[in-house]
Amino acid sequence: MRVFVAGGTGVIGQRLVPQLVARGHRVTATTTSAAGLGAVERLGGEGVVMDGLDAESVREAVAAARPDVVVHQMTAISTAHAGKPDMKHMDRWFAPTIRLRTEGTDHLLAAAAAAGVSHVVAQGYASWNGLREGGWVKTEADPLDLYEGTAAHAGMEALRHVEDAVTGAGGAVLRYGGLYGPGAGEDQLALVRKRQFPLVGDGAGHSSWVHADDAASATVLAVEQRAKGVFNIVDDDPAPAGAWLPHLAVCAGAKPPVRVPAWLARLLAGEVAVAMMTEGRGFSNARARRELGWELRYPSWRQGFAEGLT
Numbered sequence: 001m002r003v004f005v006a007g008g009t010g011v012i013g014q015r016l017v018p019q020l021v022a023r024g025h026r027v028t029a030t031t032t033s034a035a036g037l038g039a040v041e042r043l044g045g046e047g048v049v050m051d052g053l054d055a056e057s058v059r060e061a062v063a064a065a066r067p068d069v070v071v072h073q074m075t076a077i078s079t080a081h082a083g084k085p086d087m088k089h090m091d092r093w094f095a096p097t098i099r100l101r102t103e104g105t106d107h108l109l110a111a112a113a114a115a116g117v118s119h120v121v122a123q124g125y126a127s128w129n130g131l132r133e134g135g136w137v138k139t140e141a142d143p144l145d146l147y148e149g150t151a152a153h154a155g156m157e158a159l160r161h162v163e164d165a166v167t168g169a170g171g172a173v174l175r176y177g178g179l180y181g182p183g184a185g186e187d188q189l190a191l192v193r194k195r196q197f198p199l200v201g202d203g204a205g206h207s208s209w210v211h212a213d214d215a216a217s218a219t220v221l222a223v224e225q226r227a228k229g230v231f232n233i234v235d236d237d238p239a240p241a242g243a244w245l246p247h248l249a250v251c252a253g254a255k256p257p258v259r260v261p262a263w264l265a266r267l268l269a270g271e272v273a274v275a276m277m278t279e280g281r282g283f284s285n286a287r288a289r290r291e292l293g294w295e296l297r298y299p300s301w302r303q304g305f306a307e308g309l310t
């Protein structure tokens with residue numbers, strides 16, 4: 001297949017491009033500056049400079065590549081694109097990513113339609129953002145929590161837009177869990193190492209994790225199978241913060257996390273951090289395993305943090 005990867009140099013893109021090439025596909029992958037072209041070529045793809053927020057730039061790049069499938073992996077979460085992480089003002093930190101998930105998605109879908117591309121696969125998110133009522137583990141049939149009234153709300157609305165627009169066009173949205181592995185989640189890891197990532201309250205809030213290599217392999221399957229609908233791309237082991245955070249600290253060579261009460265965490269890191277760690281809901285991967293035939297190299301973060309963190 002000819003595959004167009006929008007965002008070919010990020011945590012997913014840099015794994016997805018070589019995995020697609022190894023399966024015999026021809027890949028065009030994008031970066032926002034000429035400096036990134038060499039990286040794409042080293043991954044085995046053909047590089048193109050594209051601004052996902054510029055409709056004309058997107059239209060030209062997709063038309064020139066003449067792909068069978070378009071994959072949306074554009075985010076702007078790294079410090080290079082978004083500045084320093086700011087959990088308390090998540091809406092500001094995520095502002096460029098929110099635009100890529102709304103305007104960027106619309107530009108890609110329009111470019112795909114104009115070029116006669118019938119299949120689109122896009123990145124979604126499923127870690128702690130399951131509906132904060134009922135059981136701790138959610139399926140694709142359960143709605144995501146929109147975190148209304150918090151700094152996460154705009155980001156969650158943008159994710160909802162990706163899901164509505166892409167599935168409405170007959171494509172697939174892959175809700176990746178919290179990504180880890182070389183080059184992934186390093187800001188968070190740095191905080192854990194400095195003991196600045198505390199356990200909040202009872203630490204009962206759940207998260208889902210997935211190694212970035214496994215997230216990329218699920219994406220290859222969704223591309224090859226022309227998958228439709230929403231899939232949770234998470235490991236087998238959704239777990240409370242009170243379980244995964246101390247293990248992450250051990251695997252990162254750090255001292256155990258400090259514990260702080262919710263009121264203090266709210267003051268320091270904001271409402272979203274408290275909700276995530278005390279009320280967050282994790283996700284089931286049963287649909288992806290069953291329908292895509294996805295097999296994970298790291299079925300649990302317990303093994304993954306120990307063996308696949310760096």
Ligand SMILES: NC(=O)c1ccc[n+]([C@@H]2O[C@H](COP(=O)([O-])OP(=O)(O)OC[C@H]3O[C@@H](n4cnc5c(N)ncnc54)[C@H](OP(=O)(O)O)[C@@H]3O)[C@@H](O)[C@H]2O)c1
Nearest residue numbers: 007009010011031032052074075076077078178179184185
């Ligand atoms: N589910 C999750 O947990 C999750 C998901 C995504 C990211 N993250 C985390 O966020 C951090 C940064 O992620 P990342 O390394 O993937 O980098 P990133 O800064 O989010 O960039 C991702 C991709 O989007 C491209 N991009 C950025 N702005 C664009 C624009 N205006 N138009 C078109 N493309 C654009 C980048 O291109 P260039 O940089 O080449 O210009 C890159 O290819 C990592 O720690 C990662 O683990 C977590």
